[in-house]
Amino acid sequence: MDKRKRQAGTGIRTGEALREALEDSKKELTRLVSFPELNPNPVVEVDSEGRVSYLNPAAKQLLPDLQTFGCHEGWLAHLEPLAERVKNGSSRSHVREIKIGDNWYEQKIYFVPENNHIRIYGYNISDRKRMEEEISKAYDGLERRVQERTGELIKVNERLEVKIAELKQAKDALFEQSRILETFFTSTVTPLVFLDRSFNFIRVNDAYARVCKRKASDFPGHNHFEFYPSDAKAIFEQVVETRVPYQAIARPFAFPDHQEWGTTYWDWTLTPIVNTKGDVEFLVFSLNDVTERKENENRIKSTNTLLELFSKKSHKREYFEAVVNLLQGWSECRCVGIRVLDERGTIPYEAYTGFSPAFWESENGLMVKQDSCICTRVVTGNPDPNERPMMTAMGSFRCDDAPRFFHCLSPEGQANYRGKCVQYGFSSVAVIPIRYQDHVLGIIHLADESRGKVPFRVVEFIESMAPLIGEAANRFRLEEEIRESENRLRHLSSQLLSVQEKERKRVAQEIHDGIGQMLTAVKFKIENVLHSSGKMGEKEQPLESVIPMIQGSIEEVRRIQMDLRPSTLDDLGFLATLAWFTREFEKIYFSIRIEKQIDVEEQEIPPPLKTVFFRIMQEAMNNISKHSKADHVRLSLKNTDGRMELTIQDNGVGFDPDRVLDLERTRRGFGLSSMKERAEFSGGSLTIDSAKGKGTTIRAEWPLQ
Numbered sequence: 001m002d003k004r005k006r007q008a009g010t011g012i013r014t015g016e017a018l019r020e021a022l023e024d025s026k027k028e029l030t031r032l033v034s035f036p037e038l039n040p041n042p043v044v045e046v047d048s049e050g051r052v053s054y055l056n057p058a059a060k061q062l063l064p065d066l067q068t069f070g071c072h073e074g075w076l077a078h079l080e081p082l083a084e085r086v087k088n089g090s091s092r093s094h095v096r097e098i099k100i101g102d103n104w105y106e107q108k109i110y111f112v113p114e115n116n117h118i119r120i121y122g123y124n125i126s127d128r129k130r131m132e133e134e135i136s137k138a139y140d141g142l143e144r145r146v147q148e149r150t151g152e153l154i155k156v157n158e159r160l161e162v163k164i165a166e167l168k169q170a171k172d173a174l175f176e177q178s179r180i181l182e183t184f185f186t187s188t189v190t191p192l193v194f195l196d197r198s199f200n201f202i203r204v205n206d207a208y209a210r211v212c213k214r215k216a217s218d219f220p221g222h223n224h225f226e227f228y229p230s231d232a233k234a235i236f237e238q239v240v241e242t243r244v245p246y247q248a249i250a251r252p253f254a255f256p257d258h259q260e261w262g263t264t265y266w267d268w269t270l271t272p273i274v275n276t277k278g279d280v281e282f283l284v285f286s287l288n289d290v291t292e293r294k295e296n297e298n299r300i301k302s303t304n305t306l307l308e309l310f311s312k313k314s315h316k317r318e319y320f321e322a323v324v325n326l327l328q329g330w331s332e333c334r335c336v337g338i339r340v341l342d343e344r345g346t347i348p349y350e351a352y353t354g355f356s357p358a359f360w361e362s363e364n365g366l367m368v369k370q371d372s373c374i375c376t377r378v379v380t381g382n383p384d385p386n387e388r389p390m391m392t393a394m395g396s397f398r399c400d401d402a403p404r405f406f407h408c409l410s411p412e413g414q415a416n417y418r419g420k421c422v423q424y425g426f427s428s429v430a431v432i433p434i435r436y437q438d439h440v441l442g443i444i445h446l447a448d449e450s451r452g453k454v455p456f457r458v459v460e461f462i463e464s465m466a467p468l469i470g471e472a473a474n475r476f477r478l479e480e481e482i483r484e485s486e487n488r489l490r491h492l493s494s495q496l497l498s499v500q501e502k503e504r505k506r507v508a509q510e511i512h513d514g515i516g517q518m519l520t521a522v523k524f525k526i527e528n529v530l531h532s533s534g535k536m537g538e539k540e541q542p543l544e545s546v547i548p549m550i551q552g553s554i555e556e557v558r559r560i561q562m563d564l565r566p567s568t569l570d571d572l573g574f575l576a577t578l579a580w581f582t583r584e585f586e587k588i589y590f591s592i593r594i595e596k597q598i599d600v601e602e603q604e605i606p607p608p609l610k611t612v613f614f615r616i617m618q619e620a621m622n623n624i625s626k627h628s629k630a631d632h633v634r635l636s637l638k639n640t641d642g643r644m645e646l647t648i649q650d651n652g653v654g655f656d657p658d659r660v661l662d663l664e665r666t667r668r669g670f671g672l673s674s675m676k677e678r679a680e681f682s683g684g685s686l687t688i689d690s691a692k693g694k695g696t697t698i699r700a701e702w703p704l705q
Contacts, residue, residue, distance in 0.1 A: 041122050042105075044059050075098065075107075192286050194283070201223070265293075310472050330458065336352065341441055347368060348364045372415075378443055430444075432463055574602065581621070616675050616678060617648060636649075647698070654690045
């Protein structure tokens with residue numbers, strides 16, 4: 001196309017040059033007309049008959065045969081009609097072109113009235129004709145090319161019109177898409193950010209600006225990590241390098257310019273926009289605030305954790321220490337404590353972390369009715385007027401700048417505070433009540449040296465957890481009351497057993513000193529009577545038959561006495577009593593063999609335990625004789641690692657201990673409950689291992705102090 005333009009331009013310039021040359025030649029010819037002899041072009045004059053009357057030198061040279069041939073020479077061909085026209089005055093002159101040989105000439109024919117001749121001026125126009133031919137060819141070629149180009153341009157124009165229509169349609173579609181995208185960008189509640197590859201803000205929507213508590217115009221010209229530095233920068237750099245989008249789920253973030261918000265959580269996506277070269281040119285950063293969802297998840301998880309602690313931690317201190325660790329994780333405060341109201345009206349720390357010993361000592365004895373402080377007023381539910389702006393609907397106190405709060409008070413207002421938190425350098429302070437139903441059982445104390453560590457969101461979350469802690473605190477309070485009742489009952493039972501043993505000992509002693517001695521005296525008297533008479537008569541024979549009966553009564557009295565309280569236990573000790581008891585048992589139940597393993601000395605057995613050992617052994621052996629159907633009993637007593645262990649094992653039919661213990665609660669059974677009570681009342685423990693067909697093992701242990 002460009003080549004054709006250049007050719008057309010060249011043709012046009014050539015034609016213009018030829019026309020200029022022709023005009024110059026005509027001017028020169030006009031000048032030479034007045035000097036025929038000097039004219040380099042042929043000048044010929046003929047008369048009315050067509051005879052040549054004059055030839056200038058140029059004509060003679062060009063037309064040497066003109067005078068000979070006259071009108072038959074090509075120079076004068078067809079001259080007559082033209083001459084007549086000139087003569088008649090229809091035209092002053094006439095111009096024609098003729099070809100002589102290879103040359104073209106222009107003839108100007110004039111009528112000379114003076115002599116009635118025709119004068120012909122010739123001018124060699126071969127160059128002009130060639131130029132005209134070239135111009136004609138050039139114009140023809142140009143016309144052809146113009147026509148071709150016009151056809152091409154028409155086609156191009158048609159294509160351009162189609163393209164323009166397509167572009168217009170695409171432009172309209174792009175405009176519509178741009179309008180939709182712009183509407184979405186400005187109207188969506190999803191925060192959106194456009195960044196360049198260096199993480200500089202290009203544009204943010206109003207949703208993002210609202211989230212950040214800024215104007216949308218504040219961001220352009222700043223870098224994202226200038227406003228919000230975080231370890232996510234490495235992720236942004238990775239997206240630029242790999243051109244792979246990144247999606248974060250519930251990623252924590254703390255706004256540096258809004259520390260009071262605490263830790264927030266975000267789902268966000270970083271999408272790279274790649275140019276035609278495949279390089280990341282822009283980044284689209286979209287975010288979704290999932291803090292509330294995360295808090296609900298944490299609330300559910302924390303509730304489950306507290307419930308699990310409630311079910312697993314049986315000791316109050318262990319439970320509260322675990323809860324303190326949870327509270328520290330939830331609040332991110334360095335110091336956390338749980339204070340529980342006791343029966344004296346004090347609120348000591350049941351568990352705490354972070355507080356110094358000096359602070360703990362100064363605060364641990366705080367009394368609700370005597371000391372004036374935030375902690376005591378949260379317990380009573382009567383806040384000071386200065387505290388009301390910082391109180392929550394649930395009765396909690398929170399302050400992000402305690403020193404400022406305290407120093408803004410009047411001297412009279414400061415008198416209502418002990419000021420220990422400020423004195424020990426705490427800026428963030430929160431006191432949250434622990435309730436069970438409508439009663440405040442204690443408080444949660446949060447403190448940290450940094451400001452903004454107890455935002456409302458954190459306090460509200462802990463308030464939602466506090467009722468579960470209150471349930472646990474109430475349970476432990478009830479358990480303590482039950483334990484105190486059990487201790488009192490155990491003490492009463494122990495006293496009852498002690499009284500019972502004393503009464504047994506007294507009755508046994510009275511039987512021995514009274515009935516026993518009287519029967520012995522009667523037997524001795526009868527025997528003396530029989531021996532003194534020498535010969536037994538009819539009167540003495542009945543007395544002789546009475547002696548075995550008296551002897552049997554003496555033995556029965558002795559058995560009753562030993563059952564009530566063996567005198568050997570007080571006189572000789574447990575080991576001697578054990579030997580006596582097993583010997584007597586084998587005499588009565590000769591089918592049961594007793595194997596003894598005694599690895600202790602009498603002096604190793606604490607005196608209070610001797611009676612306990614005997615009663616447990618006595619009850620166990622009675623059960624064996626009545627129910628076990630055993631033929632072998634193993635009795636062991638040993639001192640191992642500072643613990644005294646009594647074991648009674650048989651190879652009998654066995655039983656279900658749980659079922660038997662349940663039955664003993666409603667009716668008399670094997671005496672298992674009494675054995676356990678005796679062991680526990682004396683500071684020990686007793687276990688029963690038995691199953692049907694597998695015998696029974698009773699093991700009692702006591703720590704030796």
